[in-house]
Structures are given as structure tokens and as C-alpha cells.
Amino acid sequence: MFFKSLVHLCGAALFCASFAQPYLNTSLPLSQRLTDLMGRLSTAQKITLLHDLPNAVTGLVPNFDINGEALHGVMRPGWFTVFPSALGMAASWDTALLKNTTTVISDEGRARYNELGSNQVAGAALLAFWAPVINMARDPRWGRTGECYGEDPYLAGKLASAFVKGMQGSDTTYIKCNATLKHFAVYSKENGRFSSNAIVNEQVLREYYLEAFRIGVQEGKVRAIMTSYASFNGIPSTGNKRLLTDILKTEWGFDGYVCS
8 A cells, every 4th residue: 555655646747657567657546556566576665665765766766755754844954934833723623723723734745855956865754744743732741642632532633634534635536645644543541651551441442532533534535544552452453453454444445655
């Protein structure tokens, strides 16, 4: 699914216009283009492309970094508009305003990407951004409260959906920029930020911790999900079949990519 997003994002901006190879032909179905591209990559090359800072595969796949940040404006590289913090924007209760804001953010990211051309800076992705943070912020002592949209799952979900739509755009063929919902899931119920084990029952999980993610996936059509640093009911989120396969992919129909 990562490669599907890569083709959606890159389009003619990254691949040459020549239709000499099927994977370059934008008139072909995406599945056919992906099958052709996958057949040209070795297992080692595919693994390399899944790294945090992937290397290009000469003649086939350009450099593509998923390590971008744009919680309230593009972080780097260069100068960008800085908007209020996520919690501040959530205080507006205005989904249309947030979508307009993230449309500006994605405009600036795409523009800077086009400006840099082949001189992309490692660790400064401009087509894939790790935002928004939609964990529930019930306890103000939690260190990431200012990055979230508050403690209401419905409001957070609607704001997440608006954020995603502004970032990813409305083109039916190509994605403007990837948004990433994080951190999936139950991340804000913790004792230690990077090593906790969140124990919650099914009702609390569904009604409180997952609802904003469900809205962002099913209504916002987000292309990427980041897992939490912690464990959920004794199983690390990065390898939690119930969260990532049973709920996210099978139940909600998510067909993007997941990063740790």
C-alpha cells in the first residue's frame, strides 16, 4: 500500500512523461502499473524503500521521504506560514476553517517540493506529513496535549477529516500530499510515553479511543496511519493484528500505508 500512495503522490512530477514502461503510463489502471513496477524491484530494493529515509532505485523509483511534519504549518526545509497550535485551532470548532488552513499548508509544501526539484533534503519530506495528532487529550499533564484536538472524539474526528481533505486535495488521480493520522491507538492513556501498556475494555476502546480515527479513515480517506509507541492490552501497537488488520483494514476498509 505504501507503493500505491507513492504512485498516487508522485505522478508526472516524479516519473518522466515517457510511456516506454507500463508503470510510467498514467492512462493505465493503477493496479497494472504497480504490478509492473513491483516486478522490476528485487526484494532487497523493496525493503530499502520501506526505510524511514528510503534511497532511490536508479531508473525506477525516486527518493521519497515519509518523515515530514506539518502539524500547524510545514516544518522544513525553508520558510513557511505558521498557524496556531492544533489545540488552538480546535478551539475554533470550525472544520471549514481548518480545511482552508491545511489547503494553504499543502500548497506551500507542494510548492517547496517543486522548487527544490531533485535537490530534496533528507529528513524533510514535503509530500508526506506526520499529522494530524488525534489522540484524546483528557489529562493536561500528558506531554502532547497541545498537539491534539482536545478530549472529544467526535470533534477530533471531524477536525481530522477536514485536516486530511485540505492536505490531500480533491484530485481523483493524484494526491496533493499524504496526511498521517497518529498515534494508533490508545496512546494518551499512559504512564511512560514510550513504554506504556494501555489496558482498556471494548466499550471504552470503541467509544472513546478509536472513534476519531474511524472518522478520519472513513470520511477523510486518509492515506497513512502511524502506530503508537506503546502497547495495547499487552500487544505492541506496531504489530497489533487486532488494531492494524482486523479493525483498521478489514472493518474500516483502510487501504493506505502504516508507519511505525
